[in-house]
Amino acid sequence: MSDKTKPSFSKAxxxxxxxxxxxxxxxxxxxxxxEDLKMMQDTFKKFAEDNIDSEKIDENSKIPDEVxxxxxxxxxxxxxxxxxxxxxxxxxxxxxxxxxxxxxxxPSLAITLGAHQSIGYKALVLYGNEAQKKKYLPxxxxxxxxxxxxxxxxxxxxxxxxxxxxxxxxxxxxxYILNGSKIWIxxxxxxxxxxxxxxxxxxxxxxxKKDKISAFLVTRDMGGVTSGKEENKLGLKGSSTTExxxxxxxxxxxxxxxxxxxxxxxxxxxxxxGRLGLAGGSIGALKVxxxxxxxxxxxxxxxxxxLSEFEMxxxxxxxxxxxxxxTESMIYLTSGLVDSGxxxxxxxxxxxxxxxxxxxxxxxxECLQMVGGLGFMKEYPYQRYLxxxxxxxxxEGTNEILRMFTALAGIQERGQVLRKIxxxxxxxxxxxxxxxxxxxxxIKGRISTERIQDVHKSLSTAxxxxxxxxxxxxxxxxxxxxxxGKKIIYREMIQKRLADAATDLYAMIAVISRVDxxxxxxxxxxxxxxxxxxxxxxxxxxxxxxxxxxxxxSNNDKxxxxxxxxxxxxxxxxxxx
Amino acid sequence: xxIAVCIKQTPDTETRIKLTEAKTVDESDINFILNPYxxxxxEEALKLREKFDGEVTVxxxxxxxxxxxxxxALAMGADKAVRIKAENIPTDPNVTAGALATELQKGNYxxxxxxxxxxxxxxxxxxALLGAKLGIPAISVVVxxxxxxxxxxxxxxxDGAHEIIECSLPAVIGAQRGLNEPRYASLKGxxxxxxxxxxxxxxxxxxxxxxxxxxxxxxxxxxxxxxGDSADAVPELLRLLHEEAKVI
Numbered sequence: 146m147s148d149k150t151k152p153s154f155s156k157a158x159x160x161x162x163x164x165x166x167x168x169x170x171x172x173x174x175x176x177x178x179x180e181d182l183k184m185m186q187d188t189f190k191k192f193a194e195d196n197i198d199s200e201k202i203d204e205n206s207k208i209p210d211e212v213x214x215x216x217x218x219x220x221x222x223x224x225x226x227x228x229x230x231x232x233x234x235x236x237x238x239x240x241x242x243x244x245x246x247x248x249x250x251x252p253s254l255a256i257t258l259g260a261h262q263s264i265g266y267k268a269l270v271l272y273g274n275e276a277q278k279k280k281y282l283p284x285x286x287x288x289x290x291x292x293x294x295x296x297x298x299x300x301x302x303x304x305x306x307x308x309x310x311x312x313x314x315x316x317x318x319x320x321y322i323l324n325g326s327k328i329w330i331x332x333x334x335x336x337x338x339x340x341x342x343x344x345x346x347x348x349x350x351x352x353x354k355k356d357k358i359s360a361f362l363v364t365r366d367m368g369g370v371t372s373g374k375e376e377n378k379l380g381l382k383g384s385s386t387t388e389x390x391x392x393x394x395x396x397x398x399x400x401x402x403x404x405x406x407x408x409x410x411x412x413x414x415x416x417x418x419g420r421l422g423l424a425g426g427s428i429g430a431l432k433v434x435x436x437x438x439x440x441x442x443x444x445x446x447x448x449x450x451x452l453s454e455f456e457m458x459x460x461x462x463x464x465x466x467x468x469x470x471x472t473e474s475m476i477y478l479t480s481g482l483v484d485s486g487x488x489x490x491x492x493x494x495x496x497x498x499x500x501x502x503x504x505x506x507x508x509x510x511e512c513l514q515m516v517g518g519l520g521f522m523k524e525y526p527y528q529r530y531l532x533x534x535x536x537x538x539x540x541e542g543t544n545e546i547l548r549m550f551t552a553l554a555g556i557q558e559r560g561q562v563l564r565k566i567x568x569x570x571x572x573x574x575x576x577x578x579x580x581x582x583x584x585x586x587x588i589k590g591r592i593s594t595e596r597i598q599d600v601h602k603s604l605s606t607a608x609x610x611x612x613x614x615x616x617x618x619x620x621x622x623x624x625x626x627x628x629x630g631k632k633i634i635y636r637e638m639i640q641k642r643l644a645d646a647a648t649d650l651y652a653m654i655a656v657i658s659r660v661d662x663x664x665x666x667x668x669x670x671x672x673x674x675x676x677x678x679x680x681x682x683x684x685x686x687x688x689x690x691x692x693x694x695x696x697x698x699s700n701n702d703k704x705x706x707x708x709x710x711x712x713x714x715x716x717x718x719x720x721x722x
Numbered sequence: 723x724x725i726a727v728c729i730k731q732t733p734d735t736e737t738r739i740k741l742t743e744a745k746t747v748d749e750s751d752i753n754f755i756l757n758p759y760x761x762x763x764x765e766e767a768l769k770l771r772e773k774f775d776g777e778v779t780v781x782x783x784x785x786x787x788x789x790x791x792x793x794x795a796l797a798m799g800a801d802k803a804v805r806i807k808a809e810n811i812p813t814d815p816n817v818t819a820g821a822l823a824t825e826l827q828k829g830n831y832x833x834x835x836x837x838x839x840x841x842x843x844x845x846x847x848x849x850a851l852l853g854a855k856l857g858i859p860a861i862s863v864v865v866x867x868x869x870x871x872x873x874x875x876x877x878x879x880x881d882g883a884h885e886i887i888e889c890s891l892p893a894v895i896g897a898q899r900g901l902n903e904p905r906y907a908s909l910k911g912x913x914x915x916x917x918x919x920x921x922x923x924x925x926x927x928x929x930x931x932x933x934x935x936x937x938x939x940x941x942x943x944x945x946x947x948x949x950g951d952s953a954d955a956v957p958e959l960l961r962l963l964h965e966e967a968k969v970i
Contacts, residue, residue: 185912
């Protein structure tokens with residue numbers, strides 16, 4: 146984002162610059178906030194233990210009103226509202242940790258709370274003027290009003306710029322007339338407050354009429370706002386998901402949020418913000434299901450051994466643990482960057498969302514596998530966590546779009562050096578709805594570096610692995626640009642490899658930084674498990690990076706594309722054995 | 723009504739206790755909480771305050787870490803807090819009772835609440851010790867309480883029955899599960915609690931008359947045995963319960 150003074154670690158990485166000062170030492174929450182957080186977590190844990198029955202919520206496709214009402218009274222609706230507006234002003238780190246807890250207890254509930262505050266009223270917090278904040282935030286914070294974020298439309302999903310909802314400004318009466326419909330709106334059936342993105346006609350500085358997106362604060366009591374029926378979903382059944390219709394809604398002009406025509410930027414920045422909460426929720430769910438599975442595998446015996454004594458089960462337990470540890474390291478490094486207030490984190494939050502939702506999906510599936518047939522039975526929670534976790538790879542930016550964004554935003558800086566390509570790169574990135582106009586100047590003065598600062602000797606192999614493959618990512622990205630020129634924007638299979646390599650490298654540096662800080666604090670002996678995880682993770686990660694980067698240059702992409710085109714043309718699998 | 727609640731910080735019930743080589747408890751990885759029975763005590767005090775007005779003061783003894791348990795009680799809604807500073811929480815309940823009694827005497831309290839026991843050392847002596855030291859009635863394992871004027875009626879659990887006791891105020895009440903449903907600390911309460919200054923005082927503790935020699939892990943539980951899964955297994959189960967486990 147342009148208002149940030151420092152670029153992201155990962156963007157610089159693509160340019161061969163290692164901004165290690167951004168990631169060392171590993172961020173730590175202030176003691177006072179850590180104590181507050183623990184008390185808030187305790188309150189939620191106790192409340193959940195006594196009152197939340199996830200099986201029933203799933204079965205009845207509804208979170209009981211009493212549960213939501215109690216959570217409102219306890220204050221869980223105002224986590225990210227600043228204190229002066231009646232909220233609790235949590236830092237990004239504390240907020241993400243709360244969502245990790247929510248996601249573990251009940252994903253339906255987590256998404257209801259998340260849609261309300263990660264995205265529903267977030268635009269108001271970030272872009273609202275004083276009067277707007279004063280009018281709505283206290284009510285949103287107390288839960289008197291529930292919020293929803295209304296961007297997606299039948300014709301505009303990932304391509305969010307294509308929305309059709311229209312706002313017509315009527316200066317005489319001081320209102321906008323809003324018409325259109327939004328689909329798959331979380332909290333759609335229960336919200337009273339909607340952040341709505343709509344197109345309006347704006348006359349630009351050349352005197353030409355143009356359709357641009359603006360953001361509006363709409364409340365149900367304005368009239369003309371209706372909700373469709375509750376969608377029947379695979380998972381997250383307790384959450385409300387409906388279509389929301391706006392029919393000649395008279396929205397007072399003072400409810401325009403931010404500047405006219407700047408709605409798209411608002412929409413995207415809100416999502417950048419929301420992704421960390423979702424990443425936290427995803428790993429929270431996996432942590433809880435792992436605990437459940439561990440209970441089973443240490444009891445159940447076959448061939449006179451507990452399941453936990455079998456090596457293939459050990460591999461699963463260890464892998465889930467390592468992936469959790471590495472992803473958690475990325476997430477809380479990123480939230481620390483957010484809290485430092487001056488770093489562009491759009492790329493990192495996208496990487497966290499992709500990685501967290503995928504290791505969670507794989508891990509949940511492995512938990513089910515570990516417990517065998519029992520995991521397939523409805524009375525156990527495995528199937529529910531899997532169903533609930535599936536959407537995470539789709540919403541708040543599909544993982545495919547976020548990979549394209551990660552790669553293109555990463556190489557954009559180099560693209561600009563190569564002149565024309567830079568302009569070509571900008572378009573799709575904008576279109577993917579993730580912003581990237583960061584302080585490019587910051588990188589320019591830096592010479593590429595090949596070493597990061599010293600770390601504890603037990604992490605030196607991991608450090609060298611990171612440095613070696615960071616350099617190679619830079620070279621591969623350069624080559625990909627040279628070879629493909631402007632066409633790089635269509636080479637999605639290459640983008641995917643670059644994105645995955647960058648994500649692994651970011652995870653490596655996050656783990657190294659975290660464990661290094663831990664050793665400083667606790668000593669090598671007490672950090673033995675963490676050192677072991679760092680060693681294994683970095684070893685696994687550099688091998689993946691190597692494979693991805695080799696395949697940037699040598700691959701079957703043309704053949705794959707050709708085959709896909711053929712099959713799509715045939716409309717079925719056409720071969721016979 | 724002027725009410726005191728004596729609380730203790732204890733390890734979380736889910737904590738897996740580790741011992742040091744010197745056979746003492748290794749506190750480094752313990753998650754400490756407010757003793758669960760004390761939550762009933764705090765709740766009852768808050769309810770009486772809501773009914774009769776007044777003030778609830780939380781008192782605890784121990785090292786700095788104890789402040790987080792005090793904050794939990796404040797977050798539930800208590801008004802004031804005192805921490806009697808000590809390097810450790812004494813293992814001899816009599817030492818703690820002495821220090822608490824000295825502090826309680828300063829406060830002119832109408833009622834003194836505490837949990838019937840702490841879940842860590844399970845001595846369950848504190849209500850009686852405090853009553854004796856302060857020279858006022860002490861009733862413990864209380865599941866129901868009514869206060870009217872300067873009299874109270876308490877219902878306590880005894881084996882197979884409930885005993886109903888009357889006495890005059892001031893008195894010490896040991897809370898038992900069932901006395902009430904402790905409220906959750908709201909986020910507002912948590913923020914408010916932060917702003918309350920805990921009054922930390924020095925105290926001279928008497929010498930321990932009890933010494934903990936060492937801690938040991940409980941013997942490992944032997945694994946369960948599944949005798950069968952139908953009614954046919956009942957005779958064998960009965961035989962095993964009788965002859966092997968010797969419980970019937």
